[in-house]
Amino acid sequence: xxxxxxxKTIAAKNVSKPVATETHETPLAVTGSQTFRKTRAQPEGIPxxxxxxxxxAFGGIKAVDHASINLFPGEVVGLLGHNGAGKSxxxxxxxxxxxxxxxxxxxxxxxxxxxxxxxxxxQGIETIYQTLxxxxxxxxxxxxxxxxxxxxxxxxxxxxxxxAECRKVMHRLNPNFRRFKEPVMKLSGGQRQSVAIARAIxxxxxxxxxxEPTAALGPQETAQVGELIKQLKAEGIGIFLISHDLHDVxxxxxxxxVMKNGKVVGTASTKDVxxxxxxxxxxxxxxPSGAIPGPGAMRN
Amino acid sequence: MTNTTxxxxxxxxxxxxxxxxxxxxxxxxxxxxxxxxxLVLVWCIFDIWSGIIRPNEGLFGGSFLTPRNLWTLLVQTxxxxxxxxxxxxxxxxxxxxxxxxxxxxxxxxxTGVLQVYQLAPALGVGHPAIWIxxxxxxxxxxxxxxxxxxxxxxxxxxxxxxxxxxxxxxxxGVAFLLAKGETVAPMDQNFGVFGxxxxxxxxxxxxxxxxxxxxxxxxxxxxxxxxxxxxxxGFPLRPVWAEVFLATVGxxxxxxxxxVMNSYAWPPKLIENFAKANSIVxxxxxxxxxxxxxxxxxxxxxxxTEGFILYTGYSLPALIAIGVCLVMTFVATxxxxxxxxxxxxxxxxxxxxxxxxxxxxxxxxxxxxxFLVGVSSIISSARLNAATNxxxxxxxxxxxxxxxxxxxxxxxxxxxxxxxMIGALMMQSIISGMSLLNLAAAYQNMVVGGVLVLAVYLDxxxxxxxx
Ligand SMILES: Nc1ncnc2c1ncn2[C@@H]1O[C@H](COP(=O)(O)OP(=O)(O)OP(=O)(O)O)[C@@H](O)[C@H]1O
Ligand SMILES: [Mg+2]
Numbered sequence: 027x028x029x030x031x032x033x034k035t036i037a038a039k040n041v042s043k044p045v046a047t048e049t050h051e052t053p054l055a056v057t058g059s060q061t062f063r064k065t066r067a068q069p070e071g072i073p074x075x076x077x078x079x080x081x082x083a084f085g086g087i088k089a090v091d092h093a094s095i096n097l098f099p100g101e102v103v104g105l106l107g108h109n110g111a112g113k114s115x116x117x118x119x120x121x122x123x124x125x126x127x128x129x130x131x132x133x134x135x136x137x138x139x140x141x142x143x144x145x146x147x148x149q150g151i152e153t154i155y156q157t158l159x160x161x162x163x164x165x166x167x168x169x170x171x172x173x174x175x176x177x178x179x180x181x182x183x184x185x186x187x188x189x190a191e192c193r194k195v196m197h198r199l200n201p202n203f204r205r206f207k208e209p210v211m212k213l214s215g216g217q218r219q220s221v222a223i224a225r226a227i228x229x230x231x232x233x234x235x236x237x238e239p240t241a242a243l244g245p246q247e248t249a250q251v252g253e254l255i256k257q258l259k260a261e262g263i264g265i266f267l268i269s270h271d272l273h274d275v276x277x278x279x280x281x282x283x284v285m286k287n288g289k290v291v292g293t294a295s296t297k298d299v300x301x302x303x304x305x306x307x308x309x310x311x312x313x314p315s316g317a318i319p320g321p322g323a324m325r326n
Numbered sequence: 327m328t329n330t331t332x333x334x335x336x337x338x339x340x341x342x343x344x345x346x347x348x349x350x351x352x353x354x355x356x357x358x359x360x361x362x363x364x365l366v367l368v369w370c371i372f373d374i375w376s377g378i379i380r381p382n383e384g385l386f387g388g389s390f391l392t393p394r395n396l397w398t399l400l401v402q403t404x405x406x407x408x409x410x411x412x413x414x415x416x417x418x419x420x421x422x423x424x425x426x427x428x429x430x431x432x433x434x435x436x437t438g439v440l441q442v443y444q445l446a447p448a449l450g451v452g453h454p455a456i457w458i459x460x461x462x463x464x465x466x467x468x469x470x471x472x473x474x475x476x477x478x479x480x481x482x483x484x485x486x487x488x489x490x491x492x493x494x495x496x497x498x499g500v501a502f503l504l505a506k507g508e509t510v511a512p513m514d515q516n517f518g519v520f521g522x523x524x525x526x527x528x529x530x531x532x533x534x535x536x537x538x539x540x541x542x543x544x545x546x547x548x549x550x551x552x553x554x555x556x557x558x559x560g561f562p563l564r565p566v567w568a569e570v571f572l573a574t575v576g577x578x579x580x581x582x583x584x585x586v587m588n589s590y591a592w593p594p595k596l597i598e599n600f601a602k603a604n605s606i607v608x609x610x611x612x613x614x615x616x617x618x619x620x621x622x623x624x625x626x627x628x629x630x631t632e633g634f635i636l637y638t639g640y641s642l643p644a645l646i647a648i649g650v651c652l653v654m655t656f657v658a659t660x661x662x663x664x665x666x667x668x669x670x671x672x673x674x675x676x677x678x679x680x681x682x683x684x685x686x687x688x689x690x691x692x693x694x695x696x697f698l699v700g701v702s703s704i705i706s707s708a709r710l711n712a713a714t715n716x717x718x719x720x721x722x723x724x725x726x727x728x729x730x731x732x733x734x735x736x737x738x739x740x741x742x743x744x745x746x747m748i749g750a751l752m753m754q755s756i757i758s759g760m761s762l763l764n765l766a767a768a769y770q771n772m773v774v775g776g777v778l779v780l781a782v783y784l785d786x787x788x789x790x791x792x793x
Contacts (some may be wrong), residue, residue, distance in 0.1 A: 123679055144681040159679045163672030163739035164665070173681040174670055175662045182660040190559040209672075 045326040069098040070281075072135045074264040075151075075233055080119055080129035089115040089287040092129075092321055097233065097264040102255060104279035104296070105268045106308055112270045112288040114156050117235045120266075121153040122146035132196060133233075147173075150232035154239045154266070158222040162211035165220045166203075167192035170211055170228060200247060201252070215242035223251065227258065234258060237268045272301055285312045289322025351568040357733060357788055361748050362527040365755065372759035379763065389762055393590035397638065399751070399758055400587075401522040401709070403429075405702040406721065407750040410728040414746045414772035415664075417729055418671040419691050420738035421479060421486040425493030426699050426725055428717030429471050432501040433703040437463045438510030440518065441635035457516035464700040471497070472696015475690035490593035494722065495619030501715035521708030522641035525596060531588040538584035545576040584640070591618040592636045594629050601634055604665030608634050643705045647747075650701065655743045665693060672739035727774065728753050731781040752777070 071095040082090045090112045097103050105113045118124045120131065122143040130137050134150050140146050146153070160169050167188040176184040176191070189206055197204045200220040210218055220240045226234060236255075240248040253266060255278050269275050275282055276296050284291040284307040291307045298316030299307075306312040313323035343442040349356055367393055385391035409426055416423055437460045445456045475493055479486045519527040524762050529537070531566075549569050556563055592600070597620050601608050611621030613628040621633030670677035670684050679784030702721075707713045732749030734741030753774055760770045 060715075084387065116762060119746055142681075143679050144683070147681050153679070155679060157675075159673070159676040161669035161672040161676050161680075168665060168669065172665075172677070175665060177662070182656075183665060186555040186559055189561070323399070 042155050069101060071098065073097060073132075074099050074101075074134060075120070076132040076135075077116070077120060078130050078132070080116060080131075081127050082119060082124055083127060084176065088288050090119065090126075093285065093288070093290045094129075094320070095266075095283050095290065095293070097266060099232075099264055100119060102259055102265045102267055102279045104275035104282040105266055105285065106270075106272075106275060106282055106304065107285035107291075108308060111285040113285055114237055115288075116285070117153070117171060117237060117266055117268065118155075120146065120233075121151060121155075121235055123153075123155075138146055147229075150230070151235065152226040152229060152231035152233070153235040154219075154222050154226045156235060156237040156241075158218055160210050160218055160222060165209055166196065166206055166213075166224075169196065169221055170225050172225075174229070191228070192224070195228050199224055199250060199317065216244055216247055219243055220247065223254075227254070231263060234263055234265045235268075236265060238270070239267070240269070240271075249265045250260070272304060275304075276301070283320075284308055284317075286322050290320030291322045292317035292319045292323075339678050351565050352495060353564065353568075353574055355571075355742075357785070358742070358748070360731070360784075360788070361731075361745065361752070365748060367506060367750050368752065368755055368759070372755070376759075376762050380532050390759055391584050395758070395762070396586050396712050397590040397644075398643070398756060400647070402758060403519045403750050403754040404522075404643040405705045405709075406724050406754065407647045407747050408650045408698050408702045408705065409695075409721070409725045410732070410746040411650055411743050412691075412698035412730040413692050413725050414732070414734050414743055415654075415658065415667050416486075416695055417726075417734045417736060418741045419667050419688065420671050420674065421688065421691070421735075422490065422726070423472075423475060423493075423695050424693065424722050424726075425471075425475060425497055426488040426695065427718035427721035427723075428494050428497035428501065429468065429699045430703045430706060430721055431713075431715050432471070432497045432504070432699055433468050434707035434713040434717045435501045435505045435510060436467050436514060437461075437517075437703070439504055440709060441514045442510050442512070443463065444786065446514065454516060455465055456514040460514055460517050461520075464704045465697055466700070468574055468696040468698070468700025468703065469693050470696065472699065473689055473693035476692025476698070479692065480685040480688035488626040498715055498719070505713065505715050507715070509712050509714045513707060513711050513713070518711060519642055519705075520646070520704045521711065522643040523709055523711070525592070525600070526685075527642040528592075528638035528640075529642070529645065530639045532586050532638050532639075534588050537640065537645070538580050540645055540703050541580045542577040545580070546573050549573050551675065587640050587644075588637050590638045592638060594618070594620050597634065597636050598627055600636060606634065610612055643709065646701065649745050650698065651743055658743055663687075663690070668739060724750075724753060727778045730754065731778060733785055749781075752781075 076096040078094050080090055080093050093116055109114050119126045120220055122140045122145050125141060131140055138149055161172060170192050171188050176187045178184045203217060205213060223239055240251050267279055279296050281293060281295050283293045291311045292313040296318035299314055303314040311322060311324040313319040340577030370386060373384045373386040373388035373390035376390050377384060377386055381387050382389035383392055389395060409453060410568050440463050441456055441460045445459060449455055475489055478484050478489045514656060518524050549572060608620055609624060611630040611633045613623045614630045617629040617631040618629055619633035619635035621630040662709050666682050666687055670682060670687060674684055706717055728750035729746045731752055756773055756777060757770050
């Protein structure tokens with residue numbers, strides 16, 4: 027909390043790809059009801075992921091309403107918004123957990139079909155869900171390899187090899203972790219979260235979705251995840267980071283996208299907006315001048 | 327439940343006493359141990375009790391712990407035990423199959439009609455193709471019906487309880503129509519070996535010992551191999567004494583069971599027939615009405631203690647049940663299919679998100695259940711040497727009871743195959759023990775029902791205390 031104030035001007039950190047351009051037209055502008063004067067903070071090249079005009083409704087509720095977001099290699103995009111804004115739902119469309127009602131998903135410029143989690147994994151999309159999505163009755167290694175178990179030459183489960191690998195990954199995330207034989211329901215909230223993170227990073231993802239990955243972690247473990255994100259970013263992995271912690275987002279993300287009531291309020295480079303402006307976007311839907319407004323931006 | 331478990335979970339919780347250390351080192355599941363102790367206790371009580379009424383040759387002077395009764399017990403348990411291994415996986419997956427009893431009747435009637443009305447007239451009685459086609463029919467039809475149940479549950483999203491309740495009612499109707507309400511009999515004579523009631527379905531001491539020795543070797547190999555695997559990655563190992571203890575206990579149980587099976591003699595009449603058919607010279611001896619062998623006394627064949635004798639060894643249905651238990655334990659613990667069943671039962675949403683096709687998995691587990699019902703229907707109809715639409719009646723209740731007594735939780739995600747086997751054995755022990763005591767079926771039902779509820783209650787207590 028008492029960490030650092032807004033550091034929108036301290037740009038020293040951002041040495042990687044995102045480049046501010048003046049003229050690049052975003053997909054948002056095509057369908058948005060407003061006309062946009064300036065666009066910024068849009069990295070160049072072909073995005074790793076592009077979600078266009080995604081809509082999904084549950085019963086009468088439009089959980090996600092014509093939302094478009096994109097992500098470039100080596101980039102961290104923070105996804106912000108109030109509770110129930112539709113963040114988790116939007117990324118669950120990407121991870122294959124939900125089937126969208128409308129819209130399209132493109133990976134490196136090519137449209138892909140993602141109808142279930144297997145499709146998403148085949149595209150190199152790994153997800154840490156807000157609910158962690160762990161099978162509580164089996165141990166950490168079984169969760170780590172769930173759906174892609176290591177086999178012996180005979181085709182049986184190679185539990186020992188899986189445990190050995192599990193020990194390695196977990197050591198990187200949570201060096202104090204020892205309870206490899208216990209079903210994960212007996213672990214603490216933070217330990218469970220570490221298992222979920224381990225599972226997402228272990229399989230050479232190209233795109234990583236992290237839905238509040240540090241919500242249950244202690245300060246040391248949170249810092250470790252922060253380091254991890256920077257490391258993965260340097261390896262060229264694209265990351266969607268959902269968080270309610272503005273400090274974290276400003277610290278780790280290159281760009282941020284704010285959602286409100288299922289619609290995108292705006293997209294901005296973390297260098298172009300400050301805390302208060304982002305709070306305004308989240309709470310009131312006000313899009314500041316440093317951001318590209320989306321369909322959910324308040325009109326004036 | 328018993329002294330042993332009582333002391334291991336009572337004061338031992340406070341400090342690491344030798345008992346607790348022992349269980350930790352050997353990684354013995356104290357819950358299963360409690361069940362085994364309870365089972366042995368039930369056996370002893372029945373033996374003592376039956377001995378008070380009418381003394382016999384049992385371990386404690388009764389008629390329960392005799393080779394004959396234990397041998398029969400295994401045969402009687404086999405059909406329910408085979409089905410309960412499938413029910414474990416279904417209940418672990420948070421599903422249930424109430425239709426297994428009706429399914430068993432239907433499958434048995436189907437194979438009966440095929441053998442008796444179709445194949446026997448066409449190919450001639452006793453043609454070897456009859457039993458082969460009969461067996462394939464059971465396994466195939468069982469698997470198909472199971473898959474159909476699974477399809478309705480997984481893809482049409484009708485709760486398994488409803489689908490299989492419908493099946494319980496409907497399949498017995500189909501069985502009635504197929505059999506035209508009659509008893510279909512007799513089954514093919516070769517098919518009969520699966521029932522355990524004829525000489526050809528008894529393995530005899532030689533093969534029984536051979537199987538026992540192979541099983542002991544397998545136990546030792548599994549323990550050594552497991553140790554080597556853990557060494558490969560430098561993981562903590564069990565103490566050597568614990569490994570030796572486990573290997574010894576496993577081997578003793580295996581050899582002991584075989585010894586009991588191998589001391590059950592053929593009925594004297596059958597020994598006599600065998601001797602005549604194979605022109606074996608029956609030795610002379612002194613008559614003893616309680617003897618199990620046969621001998622010649624004054625030019626007639628009589629019973630005696632010393633003479634010509636044949637032992638049954640394992641019966642085929644018992645062997646099938648033990649084999650199914652081993653294979654299903656392997657499937658549940660060593661294959662990714664089994665892993666998915668447990669993970670999906672623990673958290674269906676997580677399994678789906680991990681990329682497991684949970685719908686197809688559900689169909690597969692129901693189909694496996696159907697296949698096992700097919701196996702059981704072979705055993706049941708061969709044993710009765712007939713098929714009727716009532717053959718499997720109330721079997722679903724016994725199968726589910728065995729599974730639950732064996733520690734499978736209806737909430738899903740938890741359960742073991744060997745637990746269900748012990749559950750099945752426990753239930754059958756109570757039923758046959760009470761009939762040894764000449765107690766009416768009504769009392770047997772009351773006790774089995776009570777045991778079911780008591781077992782679940784004790785299980786809950788145990789789980790609460792262990793946490
Ligand atoms: N499976 C579902 N069935 C019905 N409604 C749903 C479902 N999932 C989400 N919703 C609804 O969709 C809306 C968006 O939910 P979502 O979980 O995406 O919010 P969120 O932005 O992730 O919120 P939070 O910050 O609390 O995690 C909410 O109104 C929620 O009630
Ligand atoms: Mg959420």
